[in-house]
Structure formats: structure tokens, C-alpha cells
Amino acid sequence: MRHHGSLGDGGVVGDGRVVVRRVFSMRRAIRDDWPGYALDLFTYPKHYSEDLECVYIPHGVIMDRIERLARNIMDDLGDHDIVVLCVLKGGYQFCADLVERIKVLCCNSSKTLPMRVDFIRLKSYLNDQSTEDLHIVGAENLSALSGKNVLIVEAIVDTGKTMKTLLDHVKAFRPKMIKVASLLVKRVPCGTGYVPDYVGFEIANRFVVGYALDYNEYFRDLHHLCVISDSAKQKYKV
Amino acid sequence: MKDKHLGMASYLEVRDTSDVCMTRLRVPVYKQVDGSELFVQKPIADDSKGHELDLFCVPKHYEEDLDSVIIPNGLIKDRTERLARDIVRDMGGHHIVALCVLKGGYKFFADLMDYIKALNQNIDKSVQLTVDFIRLKSYSNDQSTNCVKVIGGDELSALTGKNVLIVEDIIETGKTMETLLKLLTGFHPKMVKVASLLVKRTPRSSGYRPDYIGFEVPDKFLVGYALDYNEYFRDLSHICILSDRAKEKYQV
Numbered sequence: 001m002r003h004h005g006s007l008g009d010g011g012v013v014g015d016g017r018v019v020v021r022r023v024f025s026m027r028r029a030i031r032d033d034w035p036g037y038a039l040d041l042f043t044y045p046k047h048y049s050e051d052l053e054c055v056y057i058p059h060g061v062i063m064d065r066i067e068r069l070a071r072n073i074m075d076d077l078g079d080h081d082i083v084v085l086c087v088l089k090g091g092y093q094f095c096a097d098l099v100e101r102i103k104v105l106c107c108n109s110s111k112t113l114p115m116r117v118d119f120i121r122l123k124s125y126l127n128d129q130s131t132e133d134l135h136i137v138g139a140e141n142l143s144a145l146s147g148k149n150v151l152i153v154e155a156i157v158d159t160g161k162t163m164k165t166l167l168d169h170v171k172a173f174r175p176k177m178i179k180v181a182s183l184l185v186k187r188v189p190c191g192t193g194y195v196p197d198y199v200g201f202e203i204a205n206r207f208v209v210g211y212a213l214d215y216n217e218y219f220r221d222l223h224h225l226c227v228i229s230d231s232a233k234q235k236y237k238v
Numbered sequence: 239m240k241d242k243h244l245g246m247a248s249y250l251e252v253r254d255t256s257d258v259c260m261t262r263l264r265v266p267v268y269k270q271v272d273g274s275e276l277f278v279q280k281p282i283a284d285d286s287k288g289h290e291l292d293l294f295c296v297p298k299h300y301e302e303d304l305d306s307v308i309i310p311n312g313l314i315k316d317r318t319e320r321l322a323r324d325i326v327r328d329m330g331g332h333h334i335v336a337l338c339v340l341k342g343g344y345k346f347f348a349d350l351m352d353y354i355k356a357l358n359q360n361i362d363k364s365v366q367l368t369v370d371f372i373r374l375k376s377y378s379n380d381q382s383t384n385c386v387k388v389i390g391g392d393e394l395s396a397l398t399g400k401n402v403l404i405v406e407d408i409i410e411t412g413k414t415m416e417t418l419l420k421l422l423t424g425f426h427p428k429m430v431k432v433a434s435l436l437v438k439r440t441p442r443s444s445g446y447r448p449d450y451i452g453f454e455v456p457d458k459f460l461v462g463y464a465l466d467y468n469e470y471f472r473d474l475s476h477i478c479i480l481s482d483r484a485k486e487k488y489q490v
Contacts (some may be wrong), residue, residue: 119371
């Protein structure tokens with residue numbers, strides 16, 4: 001697995017180019033041909049035994065990565081009040097675990113990060129394809145974001161179109177600042193190139209499920225991130 | 239079992255884990271509508287002062303706002319682990335739809351789901367589990383009957399024929415939950431059960447008891463573990479008693 005380096009706030013890169021002031025999030029890039037782990041190395045619900053090809057990212061690794069993301073967020077946003085905007089349903093697990101890690105840091109470090117949590121729901125997937133139409137539920141909450149520091153917490157950024165649309169929506173309510181944390185970012189050929197501020201893992205263009213990510217509502221009850229089998233795509237198709 | 243004082247607030251010492259000992263932790267039995275009995279474990283006494291803040295870790299920004307810790311996070315987790323086992327035992331025969339009541343219910347919901355998933359990974363007969371999130375708005379219509387509106391969530395018709403588990407943070411009067419349950423019967427789920435982390439001992443209670451209860455608590459102002467005061471304190475891990483000064487400080 002390759003690691004992308006941090007470019008920090010700007011400076012001169014090796015070939016002499018001057019980098020504009022930007023923070024490049026360090027993320028764990030998983031290469032395209034990563035085969036994943038065999039299922040039998042881990043535990044998983046019996047009712048999915050025919051439906052999974054492999055364990056792509058084990059639960060423990062996700063938790064360890066989140067521990068670090070929490071520290072990064074604390075380093076950047078510590079001592080500011082933030083509103084955490086959890087994108088349901090897929091984001092709920094990542095949000096719960098991330099908020100939990102940040103709380104631990106609040107008790108044990110010199111900085112603190114008072115957080116409020118709010119929830120919105122986006123509907124844009126049909127089977128395993130991301131669609132253009134974005135339906136935001138719970139949008140009346142967004143008026144409470146005016147003048148606040150907002151941390152959007154999402155499970156996965158695919159093409160980036162959904163996130164861009166959501167950001168435009170949120171910006172209309174004039175928050176003081178918006179940051180985005182996404183557990184996963186997919187390498188897709190036709191993406192918008194959008195990169196969240198905090199990224200857990202950069203993954204290949206495979207359809208992953210588990211850790212609250214679903215396929216037509218199934219697999220949210222799986223704690224590892226896995227790749228589903230083709231037979232499962234048919235079995236649970238809408 | 240003895241009350242022991244070790245420089246700490248008193249706690250219940252459980253000598254051994256035999257059934258006899260566990261039975262003594264149980265309190266008066268409540269008879270449910272269907273005749274079955276419900277044991278309420280771990281009641282927190284009305285005059286319980288809770289534990290001193292210094293014994294635990296609390297976010298710095300709340301240090302001045304809390305009087306005491308009434309239920310530590312670890313205890314909540316351990317109790318939740320047991321509720322998960324009871325739920326899977328009773329409802330694990332058929333597809334469970336877990337319905338989280340936002341916003342207060344979300345922390346208990348996440349932890350409860352984690353424990354149910356942990357059980358599911360390791361038993362021979364696992365149960366399909368799907369989740370949904372709803373908000374409840376209770377209101378009175380012109381006939382002054384209690385109504386509840388369910389906001390968000392998938393179509394309630396998705397509950398037909400399923401084992402529905404409603405997950406709530408706290409039951410106070412019980413009226414909202416009773417109204418919701420009436421609403422849901424119209425969609426013909428196979429079974430509906432309610433799990434609430436807390437049930438308040440209050441004269442305003444309608445007498446409704448959920449199927450699964452974490453703790454029974456006194457009628458005090460509690461915050462933490464997703465229970466809020468004007469949106470604050472949701473990011474506190476333990477359940478605590480709010481100080482009077484903080485009630486002023488965070489008033490809307």
C-alpha cells in the first residue's frame with residue numbers, strides 16, 4: 001500500500017514548482033490490484049457467506065485509521081466549536097466512531113473540541129451506480145449552520161458529484177467554515193477530482209460494502225469493508 | 239452484597255456471579271400487558287449523588303458544568319452488551335429492522351448495533367439486520383388526541399412482516415412511544431419491540447415500559463451519552479447530572 005505524503009501549507013516541490021497554499025490530506029492508498037484478505041481469516045455474519053468475495057479493509061484497521069484522523073482533526077480544529085454533519089445512512093458508523101475518538105482526545109489532551117451532531121440524508125445510489133439526482137432529507141437543519149464551523153462526515157466519495165452538490169447546498173447557509181471528512185475516496189475515471197480535507201483510505205474502483213456501506217440496504221450490518229460477489233449483486237438487486 | 243466505601247462513592251460489590259447473587263440485583267417485578275414479567279436491573283436510586291467528576295475523564299469544555307457522573311460510559315457499554323444478547327435471543331429468528339430515533343437515540347443505537355453485530359459474526363444462526371433513522375414529532379390534533387409524526391426514514395411499509403426494534407435514548411412519560419407503536423401496528427410488522435437505554439422514574443409516566451431497559455433513573459436533569467441540553471453535551475461519554483449554573487449558561 002502506497003502512502004501519499006503531506007505537502008503541508010505550501011512551498012517548493014522537488015521539480016521547482018511553487019505549490020499554492022493547500023493542505024494535502026495524507027491517506028492510505030490501496031492499489032488497484034490489491035486482492036483483499038480471504039474471508040476465512042476473519043469473522044462475519046453467516047448470512048453473508050455466499051455474498052462476499054474478500055475482506056477489503058478489516059474493521060480493526062478502520063478503527064486505527066480513524067484514531068489518527070481524529071488526531072488530525074483535533075490538531076487543525078482544536079479549541080473551535082464545530083457542528084458535525086453526519087450524512088446518513090452510510091456515514092453513521094464512521095461518524096459514531098470518529099466522534100468517539102475525538103471525545104477521547106478531548107478528555108486527554110490540552111486542546112478540546114466541543115461538538116454538536118446533526119444528521120442529513122442523501123439519496124443518490126441506484127443498485128451500485130452513483131446517479132446525478134440528489135435528494136437531501138433533513139435540509140431544514142441546515143439553517144442552524146450559519147456562522148458555524150461545519151465538519152461534514154461522509155462514508156465514501158465516489159465521483160465527487162454528490163459531495164459537490166451537498167457543499168453548494170451547505171454554503172448557501174453561510175457557515176463560517178466547512179471541512180469534509182470521508183472514510184473512503186474512490187479512484188474513478190470520470191470523477192470531478194474533488195478531494196475531502198480528511199481521507200481515511202483511497203481505494204480502487206470496486207464496489208465495497210460493510211461498515212454501514214450498503215448494497216440496496218444489505219450489508220450495513222457487516223463490520224469489515226468487503227467486496228461483494230457478482231452473485232450477490234444479482235441476488236440483492238432492486 | 240455490601241456497599242463499600244473506598245474513598246469513592248459507594249458501589250455495589252458483587253461477590254460472585256452465581257444466579258442467586260444476580261437475582262438480588264433485581265428490583266420489583268413489573269407485570270406487562272401480555273402477562274409476562276419484566277425485571278428492571280440496575281435502578282439508580284433517587285437520592286444517588288453519582289460519582290465525583292475527578293474519578294473519570296470528561297471533556298475539558300464541560301468540567302465546570304457537571305455535578306457528577308451518574309452512569310459511567312463503561313457501565314453503559316456493559317449493560318448494552320447484555321441487552322444485545324437478550325434482543326438477539328428474542329428477535330433473532332427473523333429479519334430485524336433496527337429503527338433509530340434521532341437525535342438522542344443515535345449513540346445508544348450505534349453501540350447496541352455494534353454488540354448485535356459482534357454476536358452475529360460468531361453464532362451459527364445469524365440474523366439479517368437492516369437499519370433506518372427516524373425523527374419523531376409529537377403534536378395534538380384538533381380533537382386533542384396525541385399524534386406522532388414520523389419524519390425521515392424509508393417507507394414504513396418496509397416494516398411489514400419484519401421484526402422491528404425501536405431504539406430510543408430515554409422514556410419519560412411514555413406517551414410518544416405508545417403513540418408510535420399504535421401507528422406502526424397499521425403496517426403489520428411481525429413483531430415490534432422497544433429498547434430504551436433509560437427509563438425515568440416520574441409521576442408523569444403513563445405506565446408504559448419498553449421491552450428492553452438499560453437503567454431506570456431518577457427524575458433529575460441528565461446529560462451526556464447523546465442526551466442533550468439545548469444541543470450541548472451530546473459529546474460527553476458518561477451520563478451526568480447537569481449543574482444549575484450550566485442550565486443558565488447554556489439556556490437558549
